[in-house]
Amino acid sequence: MTxxxxxxxxDLHVSLGAKMVPxxxxxxxxxxxxxVMKEHNHTREQSGLFDVSHMGQVxxxxxxxxxxxxxxxLETLVPxxxxxxxxxxxxxAFFTNDAGGILDDLMVANRGDHLFxxxxxxxxxxxxxxxxxxxxxxxxxxxxxxxxxxxLQGPASEIAxxxxxxxxxxxKFMDVVTTExxxxxxxxxxxxxxxxxxxxxxxPNNKAVKLAEALLGMEEVAPIGLGARDSLRxxxxxxxxxxxxxxxxxxxxxxxTWAVQKIRRTGGDRAGGFPGADVILAQFxxxxxxxxxxxxxxxxxxMRGGTALFASExxxxxxxxxxxxxxxxxxxxxxxxxxxxxxLAAIGTEIFAEVRGKRMxxxxxxxxxxxxxxxx
Amino acid sequence: MKFTEEHEWxxxxxxxxxxxxxxxxxxxxxxxxxxxxxxxxTEVAKDDDVVVIESVKxxxxxxxxxxxxIVEVNEALVENPGMINDDPQEGAWIFKMKLSDPSEMDAxxxxxxxxAHIA
Numbered sequence: 001m002t003x004x005x006x007x008x009x010x011d012l013h014v015s016l017g018a019k020m021v022p023x024x025x026x027x028x029x030x031x032x033x034x035x036v037m038k039e040h041n042h043t044r045e046q047s048g049l050f051d052v053s054h055m056g057q058v059x060x061x062x063x064x065x066x067x068x069x070x071x072x073x074l075e076t077l078v079p080x081x082x083x084x085x086x087x088x089x090x091x092x093a094f095f096t097n098d099a100g101g102i103l104d105d106l107m108v109a110n111r112g113d114h115l116f117x118x119x120x121x122x123x124x125x126x127x128x129x130x131x132x133x134x135x136x137x138x139x140x141x142x143x144x145x146x147x148x149x150x151x152l153q154g155p156a157s158e159i160a161x162x163x164x165x166x167x168x169x170x171x172k173f174m175d176v177v178t179t180e181x182x183x184x185x186x187x188x189x190x191x192x193x194x195x196x197x198x199x200x201x202x203x204p205n206n207k208a209v210k211l212a213e214a215l216l217g218m219e220e221v222a223p224i225g226l227g228a229r230d231s232l233r234x235x236x237x238x239x240x241x242x243x244x245x246x247x248x249x250x251x252x253x254x255x256x257t258w259a260v261q262k263i264r265r266t267g268g269d270r271a272g273g274f275p276g277a278d279v280i281l282a283q284f285x286x287x288x289x290x291x292x293x294x295x296x297x298x299x300x301x302x303m304r305g306g307t308a309l310f311a312s313e314x315x316x317x318x319x320x321x322x323x324x325x326x327x328x329x330x331x332x333x334x335x336x337x338x339x340x341x342x343x344l345a346a347i348g349t350e351i352f353a354e355v356r357g358k359r360m361x362x363x364x365x366x367x368x369x370x371x372x373x374x375x376x
Numbered sequence: 377m378k379f380t381e382e383h384e385w386x387x388x389x390x391x392x393x394x395x396x397x398x399x400x401x402x403x404x405x406x407x408x409x410x411x412x413x414x415x416x417x418t419e420v421a422k423d424d425d426v427v428v429i430e431s432v433k434x435x436x437x438x439x440x441x442x443x444x445x446i447v448e449v450n451e452a453l454v455e456n457p458g459m460i461n462d463d464p465q466e467g468a469w470i471f472k473m474k475l476s477d478p479s480e481m482d483a484x485x486x487x488x489x490x491x492a493h494i495a
Contacts, residue, residue, distance in 0.1 A: 031406070037432050300410050301430065302409065302410060326432065327409040356428065
């Protein structure tokens with residue numbers, strides 16, 4: 001086994017009593033002594049601090065000096081309007097492949113003279129190679145290795161972070177700013193992966209512990225591990241790359257059509273021109289055979305990723321599969337998401353999941369399972 | 377009280393034994409959110425899967441510690457699975473069984489041996 005990588009906060013996690021686990025090649029905290037459920041609830045009620053430094057941070061700069069050129073170049077790899085992202089704003093995106101599948105999902109910020117991307121840890125090497133292969137004629141790709149990434153999530157996050165920076169309180173959801181925090185230049189976005197208001201803060205490696213300790217010293221803030229990060233994002237209906245979306249799922253199947261702006265769809269000024277556009281745009285018009293949906297188990301038994309789905313209690317043909325599932329501490333019930341045939345995707349449709357050899361009823365449910373709490 | 381390598385405890389109560397999971401096991405599982413119990417009056421063989429416990433992290437099977445018959449289950453756990461975290465070695469007993477051969481219990485670990493086992 002190769003050695004696990006450590007983030008700049010590794011020693012802090014250990015000193016806080018975290019249980020460390022391997023995740024995407026990094027030794028990461030899955031939970032702290034508070035425990036997954038209390039960490040989850042603390043994030044929904046107060047503010048949770050997450051170390052997400054394992055994620056990839058990348059700058060893309062146009063050789064021409066015009067950021068619009070970098071945006072248009074990136075549009076050849078993603079079905080989003082990147083040129084339509086205003087300065088100091090951020091947008092959700094995904095890289096597609098020629099079959100219309102999803103290579104990774106990411107955030108793209110327009111930071112004025114460059115684009116700033118945050119990509120998944122497990123995909124970052126492939127993403128960077130992909131961008132270098134396709135964008136290098138027009139853009140310089142700079143991988144940011146000297147910065148950690150912290151997420152501060154939950155309703156009290158604004159109060160907490162505003163004590164350290166006067167610039168963050170006025171930000172709205174998906175705004176980005178550059179601001180000095182405790183003497184360090186930080187790149188802050190008002191976004192996250194929990195369904196709550198909050199921030200993601202890119203901070204120099206050598207200032208990351210100081211920032212984390214300052215935040216953890218505040219009454220509202222507690223450290224939160226990957227366990228609660230997963231239950232929070234699941235209740236929020238957000239996809240986990242590798243579970244809910246991958247190269248075998250298209251954006252239409254994954255119910256991510258909202259993320260594809262009209263200008264990139266058929267009839268739009270910059271329609272197509274991204275990998276798999278023929279497949280994806282045809283599915284926009286004709287629909288896809290299956291769809292990612294929320295699934296509410298009827299009983300108390302959690303239905304986990306990999307659980308087979310059936311149309312009835314007795315039918316022999318599997319219709320789909322749960323891709324993420326578990327107990328939702330805020331919902332106080334099991335919650336799941338997965339793929340079902342489009343004709344069974346209407347909210348309220350009864351389906352069955354085979355749990356330990358038994359067919360258990362469940363209902364196709366609206367997502368998010370908990371209302372989003374963003375500062376619009 | 378006796379203990380198994382599967383982190384169950386067994387306590388004699390007249391001619392039946394009360395079975396639950398240890399404090400160590402409950403802590404390792406994390407917050408328990410679901411318990412599926414067998415029917416009472418179920419004949420079981422040692423190592424049969426008899427109970428499913430799900431925590432916020434994962435599902436785990438509880439095995440029959442010895443051969444015998446399950447005579448009673450703790451229905452209160454179905455409504456309140458978190459009891460297993462709060463009081464694993466007392467109130468949150470899981471099932472009671474009548475052993476086929478009560479002397480088999482003697483071969484299980486005593487408390488000191490179990491403590492050494494998990495150390």
